[in-house]
Amino acid sequence: MRFAVIAALALWALAGPAEAQQKVRRGWRVDADASIRIQVGPGRLRITGWERDSIDVIGSIPPGGGTFYGGGAGKGAKLGVESRDPAAPGATLEVSVPHGARVWAKTVSAIVEVSGVDGEVDLISVNGPITVSGSPRVLTVEAIDGNVSTDGGHGVQRIRTGGGRVTIKAASGDITVTTVGGGIDATVDRLDRGRLETVTGPVTLMGNVAAGGALETETHSADITLRLVGPVDAEFQLATVGGVVHNKLLPRGGPQKGGKPVSFMLGSGGARISARSFKGAIIITR
Numbered sequence: 001m002r003f004a005v006i007a008a009l010a011l012w013a014l015a016g017p018a019e020a021q022q023k024v025r026r027g028w029r030v031d032a033d034a035s036i037r038i039q040v041g042p043g044r045l046r047i048t049g050w051e052r053d054s055i056d057v058i059g060s061i062p063p064g065g066g067t068f069y070g071g072g073a074g075k076g077a078k079l080g081v082e083s084r085d086p087a088a089p090g091a092t093l094e095v096s097v098p099h100g101a102r103v104w105a106k107t108v109s110a111i112v113e114v115s116g117v118d119g120e121v122d123l124i125s126v127n128g129p130i131t132v133s134g135s136p137r138v139l140t141v142e143a144i145d146g147n148v149s150t151d152g153g154h155g156v157q158r159i160r161t162g163g164g165r166v167t168i169k170a171a172s173g174d175i176t177v178t179t180v181g182g183g184i185d186a187t188v189d190r191l192d193r194g195r196l197e198t199v200t201g202p203v204t205l206m207g208n209v210a211a212g213g214a215l216e217t218e219t220h221s222a223d224i225t226l227r228l229v230g231p232v233d234a235e236f237q238l239a240t241v242g243g244v245v246h247n248k249l250l251p252r253g254g255p256q257k258g259g260k261p262v263s264f265m266l267g268s269g270g271a272r273i274s275a276r277s278f279k280g281a282i283i284i285t286r
Contacts, residue, residue: 043089172190203223239261
């Protein structure tokens with residue numbers, strides 16, 4: 001027994017110390033509107049806009065998680081974690097960028113959080129969740145299964161997912177969301193222009209449309225619910241083939257079976273609101 005213990009200790013000593021976690025701390029000076037490219041696989045990526053004309057990166061990469069790379073100056077920079085193993089453990093990166101920068105980030109399954117960036121933000125993910133807070137001038141998101149959440153925007157938002165759910169809170173802006181199986185839940189103050197489209201995911205919007213603005217909602221087999229807040233001044237076009245229209249804006253707007261479009265106007269018709277579904281119900285209320 002004693003010999004076995006001594007032998008095990010000897011083997012452990014010969015093996016040497018375990019591979020250590022790689023710490024990342026890098027930085028570069030760049031222009032206030034620099035174009036920045038970031039790429040990681042799994043893990044966590046946090047991008048924060050700040051007042052400095054520089055990039056600061058703090059992070060850690062576990063053993064076997066890949067190798068950090070990065071560099072740049074002036075108008076552009078790129079950084080990320082490179083790994084040839086799709087099953088590699090996830091890295092964690094916290095990246096501070098000029099708030100007016102143009103940011104492009106691609107991940108596989110990393111948790112992505114973006115805040116305080118006022119420039120253009122372009123995010124691509126396979127199945128990691130994405131959260132964006134603040135007001136990017138233009139936000140573009142493409143995901144397959146990851147959920148997407150935005151809060152505070154008043155610019156242009158273009159979001160496309162497969163099975164992920166999309167949740168939006170915005171003061172105003174031009175918003176387009178397209179999903180396959182994911183639902184869409186939007187809360188807006190005064191939408192300038194919007195298009196919300198799904199195949200099997202439900203669409204819910206709470207808020208209103210600005211004068212001269214337009215909102216289009218469309219599903220194949222899911223319900224559409226529009227809850228309008230404040231004075232309503234719009235022209236409406238509601239249509240469903242196999243569902244039912246519940247129009248609670250009009251005194252006699254009871255349930256109406258699909259097949260015949262419902263058209264009406266409130267106020268001067270300053271905005272245009274349309275809802276179309278093949279099999280789903282359409283509910284519109286205050």
